[in-house]
Amino acid sequence: MNLGFLVLLPFLGAVLPPLAERWRFSRPALAWAAALLPLVALGLLWFHGRRVFSGETVRQLVPWMPDLGLNLAFRLDGLTLLFSLLVLGIGLLIILYARYYLSANEKAGRFYSFLLLFMGAMMGVVTSNNLLLLVVFWELTSLSSFLLIGFWYHQTDARKGARMALAVTGMGGLALLAGAILIGQVVGSYSLDDVLANGDLIRGHALYPLILCLVLLGVFTKSAQFPFHFWLPHAMSAPTPVSAYLHSATMVKAGVFLLARLYPALSGTDLWFFLVTGAGLATLLWGAIWALFQHDLKGLLAYSTISHLGLITMLFGLNAQLAAVAGVFHIINHATFKASLFMAAGIIDHETGTRDMRRINGLWKYMPYTAVLAMVASAAMAGVPLLNGFLSKEMFFAETLDSGQLGSLSWILPLGAVLGGVFSVAYSARFIHDVFFNGEPIDLPKYPPHEPPRYMKVPVEVLVTLCLAVGVLPSLTVAALLEVAARATLGGTLPDYHLSIWHGFNVPLMMSIVALVGGVLVYSQRHRLFALNDRLPRLDAKLVFEACIQSLARWAATVSNTLRNGSLQSYTAWLLAVVALVLVTSVTRELLAGGGREMLPLDGVALLCGGMLIVAAILTTALHRHRMTAIMCLSVVGLVVSLMFVRFSAPDLALTQLSVEVVTILLLMLAMYFLPVRTRRESSMPRIGRDVVLSVLVGGGVGILAFMMMTSGVDSISPFFLENAKPGGGGTNVVNVILVDFRGFDTFGEIIVLGIAGMGIYALLKDLELYSPRTDSLGRPWAKDAHPLILVTISRPLLPLALMISVYIFLRGHNLPGGGFIAGLITSVALVLQYVASGVAWMHRRIPGDYHPVVALGVLLAGFTGVGAWYFGHPFLTSAFWHVHWPVVGEFEVATAMLFDTGVFLTVVGATLLILANLGKLSLLDDKGGVR
């Protein structure tokens, strides 16, 4: 049921504000454009929410990549409902707030667009019913929060803060991805339904510690848990609405959301307790203590956010159901009071022009209404009775008392909790006293401050009212939502708990009183503490982080500059060394395996030819500095290779190899016209030694591999081709039928590559100015007799004969060795012979024009043959064939594959001649039109 729309709507909504901005809508209209689709989503949520309250879990599944286990699967249960309400509800309040916060010259459209992107990503995280999908949205939140934190990208702080947040949370996201994949491997499914139902399987698995560490790495980086908390204070360089959104209800809550989501699957072990509770407690204390020492209003809130996230994390770590309920409850409470506090801080910043608490004092006189709102929210943060923060903090104290998992050291938890509470009260007191009282404001950029616009206060009012309502009447307000959310977190069961203000005079209440009194005492001693703090050495996380990043970048640069030294020779050597290593390590293992297939007997002819080839190949290498000789030796190698094809039942290959050999040698000879005929001796002996070792290793390895392959049995798919060539493809030459029919699409691709190579060569040769030498590089003049009479005389009558053979080879190709490739090559050779014998100019007079159209025609013909099959309702390149009775010739088969083969033929002819004729033309540049 349309759950996907909950996620899709904010994403769609992200398009509207920039459009509205382009169409020059007024600013209220712009805010409305941003709020429209989230409102619709909220309505949709309300519609589904009723079913969730009746105990149902709504699911939707759209297959995306089912083979990978990745589906667009969404779920709406209590936990999702709670988070969706926070994300959408607070998001809408933020939109309203931002309309007044952003100044007139700021790009509000861009801001709203980023905000909605982020909202959509968050909705994706909380509604995903598939682990992989969740990770995708998780990364999207990192990316979109990067855009939001860096919204004021002209400020260095904003850029650095955004980069740090992205680096830390992105790194955690990668760890989470690894963890999610491992969970999927263990459970056999990425569906959250399956994962949550198989908690015992995961906890019992050998990989559990690794999985837990990876997932927690994702959670802790996102939720700014110690020691990954350092990015959060630096993210405060974002506009305040962003901070209010990211650090109350969304970004950092994604981490604790995942803790809650995977609670049934991962919790309940000692490892979970130590890691999660440990990190939570450390974060709680660290954040609470440092919050007091922040002079920046938002800095204080940032550290208090860290501290409260630690509290929530710790609650989930306690492995007690009641603690998890308290955790969920505190998520709600923290979101409401922290969002309103951030907004209040934004109002103060907006009205006074500064956030420095040493300068902002005594605002009570100037903005009493805002002061009341901020004071109520701070009191909730401190855990003052009759406010929501008190309720969940009370539960927190009770849970730390009940946990006996540390044995005789169990007193550490309540002690830490109270200490955190003390500092929490202290910094809340500072937020109230230092800002609204404590004398007169000092040197404010904007003086006198006054109340903000009416509607800028509305979001704060709404949230503060919620704090009060939940705090006074918990059972009437939040109880139902908390119940479904906690039930979903715990996987169905729910412990017995009572939401009420008065539980009697018990230890938790004592702890609360101690925290309140202690907090006020600590605050009263603040000047001494500040003085002490000023004496401590400063450690700026940003500087450390930047230094780490820069040294990493320097190290990467050093490594890549060492490896990438600009020498192709050394790259090739490295590459081949790796090949040699793989061959040596794998082949030595293979050697022991042994073959088993019977070998063919060796005979004299084979030995002779093989010997010729080996000698020729070695001579090519040994004499490579005498380039002409090397070409001659190379041609011997090529000819013997084609003889090998003849011997081993591959006539098609032999014909192809033979004709390619001719054109290749011609090509190399043409190149010799411009290049030195000698290579100078420049390799040092160690270099030669290294290269010989590499070539022996690689060559030997490949040889052994080849031997092992030839002597082992084979299980080929080829019987299919052999059986179906005639009935399916209408031809008996299976190789050709594979080329033009079974694997026609591959061949189509290959002729396109051939065409591209031809065009590429044409482009490279264009405008190439080569020094056309009168002599070769040794100073010998070229032969006077450029076109020997006998060659010319013999070559001309050969042309029609060669073309006729080519046609013959082409026509019989489907049934006997031959076909488009071979016919094309033969035609090319025949034409090239004319170029060689009679000269480029002579040929140019007879075949004006160039060869590009031939290549294009060939590719198009082959393509259209394939497309033609669509016309008859078959897939691309399906071939058809008919039997035609020709007079004289008799029964003849006509297949559409022949048309395709014609395309192949034309492309081969076109490309080959394009290459050779253009290269040949180069030699004419210095004596235009002259016969050479």
Add this chain to the structure above:
Amino acid sequence: MEALVAIIIAVLVGSGVYLVLRARTFPVILGLTLLSYGANLFVFISGRLKLDQVAVVGQSADPTDPLPQALVLTAIVIGFAMTAFLVVLALRAQGELGSDHVDGQRDELSGEHLDEQRQEESR
């Protein structure tokens, strides 16, 4: 016979590797040509060696594997296009840089060098 073919492939690949590691474009092109012979043969023999068993329906009792042949056939043609491209690239480099060194180093074409070449020629 299999051993001979394996040795042939080993020699082709080995010579190719040695030439590919040389400093000038022309030997590298020769090396790549030898390497591609070796590679084509290697793919070809994955269908195993058979004598006189052409893969034409009705002409042989136990036809050889046609699939590697089809693969190699196109590989030969593409290999030619590749070689041609490299040759032209080498020419272009020669034209632009005045050198045929694979690392794009310029030569100081000193008279000494030419003398050295002539001496070698006369030997």
